[in-house]
Amino acid sequence: MLKxxxxxxxxxxxxxxxxxxxxTQAVFEKMGLPADEAASCADVLxxxxxxxxxxxxxxxxxxxxxxxxxxADYNPRPEVKTVRESSxxxxxxGDRGLGLHLGPRAMELAIEKAREHGMGAxxxxxxxxxxxxxxxxxxxxxxxxxxMAMVSAGGSAALPTFGAEPAFGTxxxxxxxxxxxxxxxxxxIATTQVAANKLSLTRRIGSKIEPGWIANLDGSPIMEAAEVxxxxxxxxxxxxxxxxxxxxKGYGFAAIADIMSGILSGNGPGFIADRSYSFxxxxxxxxxxxxxxxxxxxxDRLLEKLANTKPAPGHDxxxxxxxxxxxxxxxxxxxxxxxxREVVEWFNSMSSELGLGMSMP
Amino acid sequence: MLKxxxxxxxxxxxxxxxxxxxxTQAVFEKMGLPADEAASCADVLxxxxxxxxxxxxxxxxxxxxxxxxxxADYNPRPEVKTVRESSxxxxxxGDRGLGLHLGPRAMELAIEKAREHGMGAxxxxxxxxxxxxxxxxxxxxxxxxxxMAMVSAGGSAALPTFGAEPAFGTxxxxxxxxxxxxxxxxxxIATTQVAANKLSLTRRIGSKIEPGWIANLDGSPIMEAAEVxxxxxxxxxxxxxxxxxxxxKGYGFAAIADIMSGILSGNGPGFIADRSYSFxxxxxxxxxxxxxxxxxxxxDRLLEKLANTKPAPGHDxxxxxxxxxxxxxxxxxxxxxxxxREVVEWFNSMSSELGLGMSMP
Numbered sequence: 168m169l170k171x172x173x174x175x176x177x178x179x180x181x182x183x184x185x186x187x188x189x190x191t192q193a194v195f196e197k198m199g200l201p202a203d204e205a206a207s208c209a210d211v212l213x214x215x216x217x218x219x220x221x222x223x224x225x226x227x228x229x230x231x232x233x234x235x236x237x238x239a240d241y242n243p244r245p246e247v248k249t250v251r252e253s254s255x256x257x258x259x260x261g262d263r264g265l266g267l268h269l270g271p272r273a274m275e276l277a278i279e280k281a282r283e284h285g286m287g288a289x290x291x292x293x294x295x296x297x298x299x300x301x302x303x304x305x306x307x308x309x310x311x312x313x314x315m316a317m318v319s320a321g322g323s324a325a326l327p328t329f330g331a332e333p334a335f336g337t338x339x340x341x342x343x344x345x346x347x348x349x350x351x352x353x354x355x356i357a358t359t360q361v362a363a364n365k366l367s368l369t370r371r372i373g374s375k376i377e378p379g380w381i382a383n384l385d386g387s388p389i390m391e392a393a394e395v396x397x398x399x400x401x402x403x404x405x406x407x408x409x410x411x412x413x414x415x416k417g418y419g420f421a422a423i424a425d426i427m428s429g430i431l432s433g434n435g436p437g438f439i440a441d442r443s444y445s446f447x448x449x450x451x452x453x454x455x456x457x458x459x460x461x462x463x464x465x466x467d468r469l470l471e472k473l474a475n476t477k478p479a480p481g482h483d484x485x486x487x488x489x490x491x492x493x494x495x496x497x498x499x500x501x502x503x504x505x506x507x508r509e510v511v512e513w514f515n516s517m518s519s520e521l522g523l524g525m526s527m528p
Numbered sequence: 529m530l531k532x533x534x535x536x537x538x539x540x541x542x543x544x545x546x547x548x549x550x551x552t553q554a555v556f557e558k559m560g561l562p563a564d565e566a567a568s569c570a571d572v573l574x575x576x577x578x579x580x581x582x583x584x585x586x587x588x589x590x591x592x593x594x595x596x597x598x599x600a601d602y603n604p605r606p607e608v609k610t611v612r613e614s615s616x617x618x619x620x621x622g623d624r625g626l627g628l629h630l631g632p633r634a635m636e637l638a639i640e641k642a643r644e645h646g647m648g649a650x651x652x653x654x655x656x657x658x659x660x661x662x663x664x665x666x667x668x669x670x671x672x673x674x675x676m677a678m679v680s681a682g683g684s685a686a687l688p689t690f691g692a693e694p695a696f697g698t699x700x701x702x703x704x705x706x707x708x709x710x711x712x713x714x715x716x717i718a719t720t721q722v723a724a725n726k727l728s729l730t731r732r733i734g735s736k737i738e739p740g741w742i743a744n745l746d747g748s749p750i751m752e753a754a755e756v757x758x759x760x761x762x763x764x765x766x767x768x769x770x771x772x773x774x775x776x777k778g779y780g781f782a783a784i785a786d787i788m789s790g791i792l793s794g795n796g797p798g799f800i801a802d803r804s805y806s807f808x809x810x811x812x813x814x815x816x817x818x819x820x821x822x823x824x825x826x827x828d829r830l831l832e833k834l835a836n837t838k839p840a841p842g843h844d845x846x847x848x849x850x851x852x853x854x855x856x857x858x859x860x861x862x863x864x865x866x867x868x869r870e871v872v873e874w875f876n877s878m879s880s881e882l883g884l885g886m887s888m889p
Contacts (some may be wrong), residue, residue, distance in 0.1 A: 201599060210746075240754035250765050250818070251817060251818060253646035253816045254645055254646065255645055255646045255647050256613070256647060256813075256816045256817055257644040258817045258818055272763075276769070282617055284614060284616055284645070285614035285615065285616045285617040285649075286616050286647050286649060288619060288812075289605060290817050292817055301680070302737075303794055304569075313787070313788070313792070314733065320531065326840070327834050327837055327846050327848065328836040328846070328847070329840055329845070329846050329847070330834075330837055330838070330839060330840060330845040330846040331837070331838045331839060331840045331841075332833055332837050332838050334833055334837065335832075337732065342743070342780075342784045342787075344771050344791075345786050349828040351784060352787065354775045354780040354781075354783070354784060356780065360773075369563070374734070375641065375733050377772045377773070379773055385661075385840060385841055386839070386840025386841065387840055387841050392886070402785075404740075405768075406768060406774035406777045407767060407768045407773065407774050407777075408768075408774065411738045412721075412738070412740055412768065412769050412773050412774075412874065413721055413768050413773075413774070413778065414768065416767045416768075416778070417768070417777070418848075418849075419703075419715040419849045420638045420715075420835075422713060422715065422783075422830070422848065423703045423715060425830065426674070426703075426713065426827070426830070427674070429826075430705075430823055430826045430827060430830065431674070431814065431816070431817050432818070432819065433817075433822060435826050435829070436826055436829060436830040436833075438830070438833060439826075439829060446620045451649075451792070453792065455612065455614045455616075455617045456612060456617055456619045456651050457611070457612060457619055457792065457793070461794060462791055462792065465791040465796050465797055465800075466791060468797060469695075469786065469787070469791065469799070471697055472797075472799060473688050473691075473695055473783075475744045476691040476692070476693050476695065477686055477691070477692045477693050477747075478690050478691060478692060478747070479687070479690055479692045479743070479746060479747025479748055480692075480746055480747065480748050481690060481748075482690040482747075484690070484735075485688050485689070485690045485691040485779070486689070486690070487688065487779075487783065488776075488779075488780045488783065514734060528572075
C-alpha cells in the first residue's frame with residue numbers, strides 16, 4: 168500500500184483478530200442477520216483488515232453499514248431470487264441484501280458450476296456494497312480455480328476520459344489464481360486512480376494526493392500534490408489518470424465492470440442504478456483446461472521470477488499483487504490489526520450505545 | 529488514437545479496402561495458406577486498418593509475417609490438436625499456426641459453446657502473433673454476446689512495477705459488448721503504456737514519446753518528452769506508468785493476461801514461452817443472463833451518456849472504446865485506407881518480388 172494510506176505509528180492501536188472478528192460479528196447480528204451470516208460478513212471485513220486493506224475493513228465500512236441498516240437501506244434477511252439460470256450461469260435479484268452478505272454464496276455457486284462444467288458465473292442485481300473483492304477471488308483460489316469479481320458501484324464518482332461529468336463509481340475488478348509454493352496472485356483494484364475509501368484514509372492521516380489522482384469539478388485534472396479537497400469539490404479520474412498516461416485504459420475497465428455487473432445483471436448501468444449496486448463473480452476450473460499441478464508449477468515460476476526481479480533504482484524489491492497482502496496477514500494474525508485510535512474509540516462508543524458488550528483493544 | 533501515431537498528411541496514400549484486402553490475401557496464399565484461411569487472415573489485418581488501428585494492420589505486421597513464414601517460424605497448414613475439452617472450455621495446441629490464423633476459429637468454438645451452455649472459452653498454446661484483439665471480441669458482439677480476448681506475447685518487453693528486468697510482452701486484453709442503436713463497446717489495449725507497434729509508428733512519424741511511457745534499461749522511468757530511443761535501449765512500463773499513477777494496475781492486468789493465456793493454455797508464462805505465443809478467447813451468452821433486448825437498451829443508455837458527456841476544458845468531445853474506431857471504419861470504407869507512402873512502396877516491391885501481380889494504390 169502507498170505510504171499515503173498507512174495509519175501513523177502514534178495513532179495505531181493493535182487489536183487482535185479474534186476481538187475484531189467477534190465485535191464485527193456482534194454488530195451484524197445486532198443489525199438483524201442470522202448468526203452464521205453475520206459471521207460470514209465479519210469474515211469479509213476482518214480478512215480485509217488482516218490483508219492491510221483497511222480502506223475496506225472496519226474503519227470505513229462498519230459504521231457506514233450500521234448507518235444504512237439503520238435507515239433500512241439494506242435488508243438483513245434478503246430472500247435472493249434466481250432470475251435466470253443455466254448450467255454455468257445464474258442471475259440473482261439480491262433483495263437489497265448487502266453485497267458482502269450475498270457475495271460468498273454467489274461465489275460458492277459459481278465454484279460449484281465450474282467444478283461440474285468448467286466455468287461458472289453469477290451476476291447479482293439489487294444489492295449493495297461488496298467489500299473487498301479479493302475475498303471472493305480467494306474463495307475460488309482455495310478451490311484450485313481462477314476467480315474473477317467485478318462491481319458496479321453507482322455512477323457519480325468517476326469521469327470518463329476528457330469528460331466533465333461522472334459516469335461511474337469506483338467500479339472495482341479483482342482476479343486471483345493459485346500457485347503451489349508461492350502466495351497466490353490476488354489482484355484487486357478500483358478502476359479509479361484511488362479507491363474512494365482511500366481518499367478518506369488520506370484525509371484522516373493528513374497526507375497529500377498525487378498529481379493526476381483526481382479532477383476539478385469542470386473535469387480538468389489536478390496536476391500538483393495537494394490536500395484532499397472537501398467531499399463534493401472534486402471528481403475521480405480513471406486509473407492511469409490523464410489520457411497520455413493511460414487513463415483511457417482505466418476508463419475502459421470501469422466500463423467493463425459496469426457492463427459485466429450492472430448491465431448483465433439487469434441492474435442497469437451505475438449512473439442509472441445509482442445506490443443499488445450489482446456484482447459479477449466467476450470461477451474458472453483450472454482442471455478443465457490443464458492439469459492443476461502443471462498450472463501451479465507455472466504460477467510458481469512466474470511469481471518467483473516477479474518477486475526476485477532486480478529492483479529499479481530507489482526501490483528495495485519487486486512485489487506482485489497478493490504478495491504484500493499475504494505477508495501482512497501473517498504479521499497481523501500474530502501481532503494484531505493496527506487500527507487508528509479514532510476507530511477504536513468509535514467502536515467502543517458504538518458498542519456501548521448498541522449494548523453489544525464488546526470493547527477494543 | 530493519439531496524434532503521435534497518425535500518418536502525416538503529406539505521407540498518406542489512400543488505398544481502397546478491396547485492393548488492400550486482395551493484396552493481403554494474395555500474400556497469405558503465397559505463404560502457403562488455403563484460400564479461405566488466407567481470406568480470414570486478411571480480414572483480421574484489413575479490419576485493423578479500417579478501424580484506424582494501423583499498428584496492427586499491414587504497415588507493421590504483414591512484412592513481419594512474411595519474414596516469419598519465410599524462416600518457417602509459422603506453420604501455414606497447422607493441424608490444431610484439442611488437448612482438453614469440456615462443454616464450455618477447450619485447450620488447443622496451435623501447431624505453430626499464426627494467432628490470427630487460429631483466432632477466428634477459436635472464437636467461433638467459444639461462441640458455439642456459449643450459445644449452447646451460457647459461456648465458452650478456448651485457450652491456445654503454441655501459436656504466434658494474434659493481430660488486433662478487437663477482431664475476436666467483435667465476432668462475439670455480432671452474435672449478441674460479450675467477447676473477451678487476451679494474449680501472452682513473450683516476456684522480454686515490459687517491466688513489473690519497481691523492476692529493472694522485464695517479465696512480460698505487451699500482453700493485450702480486449703473486451704466487447706453489443707448495443708442496439710449505438711456502435712458497440714470494443715475495448716482493446718496493450719497492458720504496456722504503449723503497444724510496441726505504436727513505438728515503431730512514432731519513430732516512423734517522427735513524433736515524441738510522453739513522460740512515463742517507457743523506462744531506461746535500469747528500470748528508471750523516462751520522465752520527459754523524448755525521441756523514441758533505439759530498439760534495445762529501453763524497456764516498456766505497464767500502463768499507468770509509475771506506481772503513483774496506477775502503473776501497478778497495468779502490471780496486474782499484464783499478469784492476468786499472462787496467466788489466462790500463457791499459463792492456463794499450458795504454454796507457460798511469457799518470459800519462459802518467449803516467442804511461442806498463446807491466447808485466450810471467451811464468449812458470454814447475454815441471453816443466459818437476461819433478455820438481450822434489455823441488455824442492449826441499457827448499453828445504449830450507457831454509451832449515449834458517455835458520448836454526450838460535457839467535455840472537460842480543452843477537449844471537443846468524450847469518446848468510448850469502439851466509437852472512434854467505428855467512425856473511422858465508415859470513413860475508410862468510403863475514402864480508402866491512408867497508408868504511409870513508404871508502406872505502399874514496400875508492398876509494391878514485395879508484390880513484384882513474390883510475383884503476386886498486385887499493386888497499390
